[in-house]
Amino acid sequence: MFDQNPIFIPGPTNVPDRLRRVMDMQTRDHRSPAFGAMLPELFDGVRKVFNTKDAAIITFPASGTGGWEAAVSNTLSPGDTVLIARYGMFSHRWIDLCQRHGLNVEIIECAWGSGAPADLFAERLKADKGHEIKAVLVTHNETATGVRSDIGAVRRGMDSADHPAMLMVDCVSSLASMPFDFDGWGVDVAITGSQKGFMLFTGMCIVAVSQKALEHRKTAKLPRTFFSFDDMLAANGAGGYPYTPPIQLMFGLQESLKMLFEEGLENVYARHFRLAEGVRRAVDAWGLRLCAESADLYSDTVSAIYVPKGFDSNALTQHAYDAYDISFGVGLGEMNGRAFRIGHLGALTDVTMLSGLATIEMAMADLDYPIELGSGVAAAQQFYRTTAGASLAKA
Numbered sequence: 001m002f003d004q005n006p007i008f009i010p011g012p013t014n015v016p017d018r019l020r021r022v023m024d025m026q027t028r029d030h031r032s033p034a035f036g037a038m039l040p041e042l043f044d045g046v047r048k049v050f051n052t053k054d055a056a057i058i059t060f061p062a063s064g065t066g067g068w069e070a071a072v073s074n075t076l077s078p079g080d081t082v083l084i085a086r087y088g089m090f091s092h093r094w095i096d097l098c099q100r101h102g103l104n105v106e107i108i109e110c111a112w113g114s115g116a117p118a119d120l121f122a123e124r125l126k127a128d129k130g131h132e133i134k135a136v137l138v139t140h141n142e143t144a145t146g147v148r149s150d151i152g153a154v155r156r157g158m159d160s161a162d163h164p165a166m167l168m169v170d171c172v173s174s175l176a177s178m179p180f181d182f183d184g185w186g187v188d189v190a191i192t193g194s195q196k197g198f199m200l201f202t203g204m205c206i207v208a209v210s211q212k213a214l215e216h217r218k219t220a221k222l223p224r225t226f227f228s229f230d231d232m233l234a235a236n237g238a239g240g241y242p243y244t245p246p247i248q249l250m251f252g253l254q255e256s257l258k259m260l261f262e263e264g265l266e267n268v269y270a271r272h273f274r275l276a277e278g279v280r281r282a283v284d285a286w287g288l289r290l291c292a293e294s295a296d297l298y299s300d301t302v303s304a305i306y307v308p309k310g311f312d313s314n315a316l317t318q319h320a321y322d323a324y325d326i327s328f329g330v331g332l333g334e335m336n337g338r339a340f341r342i343g344h345l346g347a348l349t350d351v352t353m354l355s356g357l358a359t360i361e362m363a364m365a366d367l368d369y370p371i372e373l374g375s376g377v378a379a380a381q382q383f384y385r386t387t388a389g390a391s392l393a394k395a
């Protein structure tokens, strides 16, 4: 009605007024010297968020899916083998993309709700004496199940197998919300999008590429035109773009980085933990269960929550939308009908989060869920009020 209700889906996320104002701009000439001049600082800022000193930062006018395609098509050849585990809708979609690109995809099937199986990856890599596996693909934060995987453990497993495969990581729903350590984890390609932790509109994927992965592009034979790293690096190096850039998003990214650095990345991560923990306390108070199998897997950007047996999670999210004009995430894939998701990433504070918890609680009460009205909100309030601190004041 007033066009101001927050959304609680795990991306696209709420776009703060400050970023909306910046992106509401007259268009600029991308062939002007001013455009080229903004790129180095922009990419330096992005490097800080990925936690990398010298990875190339490459953007395309595309959503995260385009980033997957760019990662694969610039570094691999038809028939190459890649190793990937399926534990949710997004790892599933990346598998599908690889298969459609003619790659030989070795899949480790895992329960939805579990995370990247570092030990199974290591075992498989150890057995691959001929180094047929060219890349290990990992979804850092599985948005369908609310599971964050341990990328450091995957890297340690790869190192223990002394295997040269590239490590590609989808951090679409984790970057700029949860810690990411591109250099420390030895990541070769990491992919994200503008519309999650960066709090921007959808339409730009952002890819970080290691020097090792850049080398692979010289021999990689999968076709690429729109997503060519070569074309993009050459054009950016000359202060331009190989085609029309998403200029408003680039200015938005510049401002988003300012916001993140003003708050401080550590505080950004702490805020996301607090938001998430409040939600988890509420889930517990409702007597419901998260899809994530164990606490070490809990995501700080999204919680996927099973509804009690006999209830339909789609009816719940639909009712919240119809009755209260608030969006929550539906259950995806295997979780459809069985779970709903609360997105808690991006431009959110404790107070906004409480409004989301109050809303879904009302929706559950309306549909006769066996919960006590106010119990989840009270649990979250209790957590928020006893842990409010510096990070919140700056948010």
Ligand code: PLP
Residues within 6 Å of the ligand: 011, 063, 064, 065, 066, 090, 139, 141, 142, 143, 170, 171, 172, 173, 193
């Ligand atoms: N990977 C993850 C983990 C995601 O959450 C998403 C989208 O939600 C994607 C990839 C695909 O990104 P997009 O929808 O921007 O193409």
